[in-house]
Amino acid sequence: MLRFVGVYKSYSHPGYALQNINFSVQKGDFVFITGPSGAGKTTIIKLITREETPSQGRIFFGNTDISRISRRKIYQYRRKLGIVFQEFRLIPYLTVYENVALPLIVQGKKKRETESRVQQLLKEFEIIHKYRELPSSLSGGEQQRVAIARAVAAAPELLLADEPTGNLDPFLSRKIMKLFKKLNLKGTTVIVATHDISLVEEFGERIIYLSYGKIKKIV
Numbered sequence: 001m002l003r004f005v006g007v008y009k010s011y012s013h014p015g016y017a018l019q020n021i022n023f024s025v026q027k028g029d030f031v032f033i034t035g036p037s038g039a040g041k042t043t044i045i046k047l048i049t050r051e052e053t054p055s056q057g058r059i060f061f062g063n064t065d066i067s068r069i070s071r072r073k074i075y076q077y078r079r080k081l082g083i084v085f086q087e088f089r090l091i092p093y094l095t096v097y098e099n100v101a102l103p104l105i106v107q108g109k110k111k112r113e114t115e116s117r118v119q120q121l122l123k124e125f126e127i128i129h130k131y132r133e134l135p136s137s138l139s140g141g142e143q144q145r146v147a148i149a150r151a152v153a154a155a156p157e158l159l160l161a162d163e164p165t166g167n168l169d170p171f172l173s174r175k176i177m178k179l180f181k182k183l184n185l186k187g188t189t190v191i192v193a194t195h196d197i198s199l200v201e202e203f204g205e206r207i208i209y210l211s212y213g214k215i216k217k218i219v
């Protein structure tokens with residue numbers, strides 16, 4: 001499904017954020033990317049979402065090299081992804097309900113179907129009582145739950161989550177990981193970037209360990 005081949009990434013300053021990254025993810029995998037802060041986890045996620053492009057190397061989604069596709073194709077490609085951003089990126093002028101409903105509306109789902117799906121998700125993520133609020137009036141943990149609900153709403157082929165439990169207490173973190181596992185069992189491929197090694201140890205099957213922009217090991 002996804003393959004990194006000899007990927008290097010440098011930002012504006014000298015030196016590499018990522019060096020010679022090679023790995024592949026099969027359909028149905030549940031993969032953790034872990035390592036200390038600054039190791040390059042977010043950079044890998046941003047390369048997959050095509051927010052960044054590699055300085056060298058190739059990234060394949062299926063047979064397509066995603067660093068060489070047109071802008072129009074990028075939007076088509078992104079519709080296959082569910083993304084939980086490290087900084088949430090909720091739409092500030094839309095309510096909790098509307099934020100989660102948006103990907104379903106974009107997909108052209110019927111109003112009734114959208115309503116029941118959003119309700120179910122908001123209940124599952126324990127945020128239903130805030131459905132009319134704007135993101136600015138929510139705590140970090142609440143915003144994170146809305147961001148996760150939005151990412152999984154439209155049943156993406158590939159779910160990408162960058163530090164999805166960064167603002168959640170251990171109890172809710174585990175609950176969210178179990179939800180990801182449940183989605184994974186139903187066929188969604190999942191990639192989670194996290195520095196939280198206890199979460200990785202508890203839930204990890206396939207783990208990519210990063211250190212200073214290089215893959216240290218893959219298990």
Ligand SMILES: Nc1ncnc2c1ncn2[C@@H]1O[C@H](COP(=O)(O)OP(=O)(O)O)[C@@H](O)[C@H]1O
Nearest residue numbers: 011012013017036037038039040041042043044
């Ligand atoms: N937009 C950027 N511009 C310049 N340097 C960046 C940018 N984003 C990340 N970096 C650098 O790339 C390295 C990897 O960062 P990042 O991928 O965010 O790591 P992680 O998510 O593992 O904490 C760090 O040294 C960071 O300072």
Ligand SMILES: [Mg+2]
Nearest residue numbers: 041042086162
């Ligand atoms: Mg990061």
